[in-house]
Amino acid sequence: MGYYFSKFLFWIFGWKVDGVIPKGIEKAVMIAAPHTSNWDFLWARCAFFIMRAPVRYTVKKELLKFPLNLILNPLGAIGIDRTKRTPGKSKLSMTEAMIRLFDEKDKLIVLVTPEGTRSYAPEWKTGFYRVAEGAKVPILCGYLDYKNKRAGVGPMFVVDGQFEKQLEEIKQFYRPIQGKYPENGVK
Template sequence: VGPLGWFIKALGGIAIDRKRIPGGRKQTYTEAMISMLKESEELVIMVTPEGTRSAVKKWKTGFYHIALGADVPIVVGYLDYKKKEAGIGPWIQPNGEMDNQIEELMAFGRTVTPKHPEKGII
């Protein structure tokens, strides 16, 4: 684990155990996170947005699959640099209509001014 692992654990970090599942393969990170959410009553996972280091054409969808599999809502937090405002935006309960629901979240995102707009979605 080492000193960095101890530090992260002291801050509340949780290691993901990609244990072997029936069939002999290791579970994916998505499967591990779904299991962790289902087993805990108070676990909250924060996923940072796309486009924080470079522009992207579309969002990755792991966050959606995790929320759908664990039957938990997706809640949007935001930082609007133009308005100097932070807050909680809309939330959705995943229902399997991923493309439509992610578009709803993206539509909200287009109303918020990021620190580096040039690094957002192309």
């Protein structure tokens, strides 16, 4: 159902799918950028249905209870459990909880918005990199280019510990890509 509905929407609105997830990649952190609109979710979800890519996104595990689970699960939601590690200890950080998810799953590609907001964010949050580093998985660059009506997957980065250098290379890929609201995109 999701595949055919997505193909129909892309056809009606003139969108195309460009890149795909490289063969053999079963675990990865996928960046979703530029993230400038609530519409990004619809177009990204449709693109992944068309690619037949099992991309997931995180929500609080409490949201995956009836009746919301009937909507969120088919759309790729995966619950994050940030409960306390042991009695008297603090909750897991989001990064630790996501690394735990990768440890528990044989296959997992998780979508992350490093901007952390739909507004312009001059500094990206580093969690996507820390999760990829901790889980020992690559980073994929997912994108939505509203100007050219293209959705897809760009380059893959293997985390090498040189965060600043790799972040600049990643941002370099995203700079020519235009979000729905270009003024909020990557600078």
